[in-house]
Amino acid sequence: MQIYKVGGAVRDRLLGKPVTDIDWVVVGATTEEMLAKGFRPVGADFPVFLHPKSGEEYALARTERKSGRGYGGFTFHASPEVTLEEDLIRRDLTINAMAEDDQHHLTDPYQGQKDLEARLLRHVSPAFAEDPLRVLRVARFAARYADLGFTVAPETLELMRQLSESGELQALTAERSWKEISRALLEDQPQVFIEVLRECGALKVLMPEVDALFGVPQPQAHHPEIDTGVHTLSVLEQAALYKQPLTVRWACLLHDLGKGLTPEEEWPRHIAHEQKGLKLIKAVNERFKAPRDCQELALLVGQYHTHGHRALELKPSTLLELLQSFDIYRRPQRFEEFIAACEMDARGRKGLEQRSYPQADYLRGAAKAARSVAVQPLLEKGFKGPELGEAIKRERLKALKAYKEMASI
Known part of the structure; x- marks a missing residue:
C-alpha cells in the first residue's frame, strides 16, 4: 500500500x-x-x-x-x-x-510543474472532453489564478469550445453548476470566469441572458465603457475588490439583464430596463437553483438599482416605498447589501472607479430615520389593525420628510 x-x-x-x-x-x-x-x-x-x-x-x-x-x-x-x-x-x-x-x-x-511555471491551464488527456463540468472548473481556475498570470492553453480552450457546442453542458445538474459558479464568483477576479466562459462559447449556453449584454451600447455620458457586457464585468470586478459577499456578486452579475432586451432602434437608451429584466433574472435564478437570499437580492437590485443611484432626488414617498420593498425593519442586512450592489454598479464604469457614492450614506440615514418611528405611542392612542399600519406609514413619511430637509441643508 x-x-x-x-x-x-x-x-x-x-x-x-x-x-x-x-x-x-x-x-x-x-x-x-x-x-x-x-x-x-x-x-x-x-x-x-x-x-x-x-x-x-x-x-x-x-x-x-x-x-x-x-x-x-x-x-x-x-x-x-x-x-x-x-x-x-x-x-x-x-x-x-x-x-x-x-x-x-x-x-x-x-x-504539471512545467505548466505551473509557464502559467498554463492545460488538460491532461483528450478524456477531458468527456466531462462537461470541466468547462466551468477551468474557467474557475482561470479566475483564481489570474493574478498570477495564468491563462487557458489554446488546445484546452478548443476542447472547451467543442464541449460547449456538443450539448453536453445541458446535462449538468443545477446543483453542480451552481457549486462551480458560486465558488468562481467568490474568487479574487470573478470577471475572468465570465470572460473564459464567453471565449469558449459556454456563456451563451449556460447564461444566454448575460451573453446577450455584450455588444449592447449604453449612453457614453453615464457609461464611458459603453458596452453593457464590459460594464457588467467591471461591476463584478469592483464587487470582488471590495470583498462583497456572494449575494452581492450574484446581483451585480444579473442587475442589467433587461438591457439585453432593448430593441436596437432604441439604443443606447434602455427605458424601463429594470422592470423588463426581472423575468430574465428570475429565469437565471431558477435555472441554477440559486439560494433564496441570492435570488431575492438579485431581483431587488435589478428592479431598484436606478432608485439607489437617484436616492438624493427621490421624493419621501418614493423613498418610503423603496424601504418597504426591502423590509428594512426585519431584514436590515438585505438593504445594506442592496446599497453595496448599487455602489459597485456606480464604480464599475471606466475611469469612474474612485468616484464617491454619497447615495450610500444617504440611504442608510433614510433607513435609520424610518426605523426610528416608535410604534408604542400609536398603540397607546388606540390605533390597531389596518389603521395602525396607516398611522405607522404616516409617521415614517413624516420622519423621511424631516430627514430629507435636514440632508439638503
Whole structure:
C-alpha cells in the first residue's frame, strides 16, 4: 500500500499558496485493507474513506470510463492493480495531476510543474472532453489564478469550445453548476470566469441572458465603457475588490439583464430596463437553483438599482416605498447589501472607479430615520389593525420628510 498527496494540495504548495484541503490517493490497496486499518467508507460510487483520526479523505486509485451524458455519466474501476499514473491521467488539468509521497518526492507524469511555471491551464488527456463540468472548473481556475498570470492553453480552450457546442453542458445538474459558479464568483477576479466562459462559447449556453449584454451600447455620458457586457464585468470586478459577499456578486452579475432586451432602434437608451429584466433574472435564478437570499437580492437590485443611484432626488414617498420593498425593519442586512450592489454598479464604469457614492450614506440615514418611528405611542392612542399600519406609514413619511430637509441643508 502506497499513499500519496494529490491534486490541489500539491499544486498550491508548489505555487507557494496556503494549502487548506488535502486529498490523498491510495495505490495497491483493497477496500478490505482500508477497513482493517480503521478507515470509514463514505463513497457511494467509488471507494473513498475517511481517516480514523484526521477525518481527511483517502480514495483508492481508480480509472474511469464514459458511460453516459453529463458529469455523472462515468463508470469507475478501483483495484490494487491501478497505478498512480493511471489515476492521475483521469484528472482535469496537468497542474492538478501531480502527486507527492511523504518524503515530498514529486510524481509528475504529465508535466504539471512545467505548466505551473509557464502559467498554463492545460488538460491532461483528450478524456477531458468527456466531462462537461470541466468547462466551468477551468474557467474557475482561470479566475483564481489570474493574478498570477495564468491563462487557458489554446488546445484546452478548443476542447472547451467543442464541449460547449456538443450539448453536453445541458446535462449538468443545477446543483453542480451552481457549486462551480458560486465558488468562481467568490474568487479574487470573478470577471475572468465570465470572460473564459464567453471565449469558449459556454456563456451563451449556460447564461444566454448575460451573453446577450455584450455588444449592447449604453449612453457614453453615464457609461464611458459603453458596452453593457464590459460594464457588467467591471461591476463584478469592483464587487470582488471590495470583498462583497456572494449575494452581492450574484446581483451585480444579473442587475442589467433587461438591457439585453432593448430593441436596437432604441439604443443606447434602455427605458424601463429594470422592470423588463426581472423575468430574465428570475429565469437565471431558477435555472441554477440559486439560494433564496441570492435570488431575492438579485431581483431587488435589478428592479431598484436606478432608485439607489437617484436616492438624493427621490421624493419621501418614493423613498418610503423603496424601504418597504426591502423590509428594512426585519431584514436590515438585505438593504445594506442592496446599497453595496448599487455602489459597485456606480464604480464599475471606466475611469469612474474612485468616484464617491454619497447615495450610500444617504440611504442608510433614510433607513435609520424610518426605523426610528416608535410604534408604542400609536398603540397607546388606540390605533390597531389596518389603521395602525396607516398611522405607522404616516409617521415614517413624516420622519423621511424631516430627514430629507435636514440632508439638503
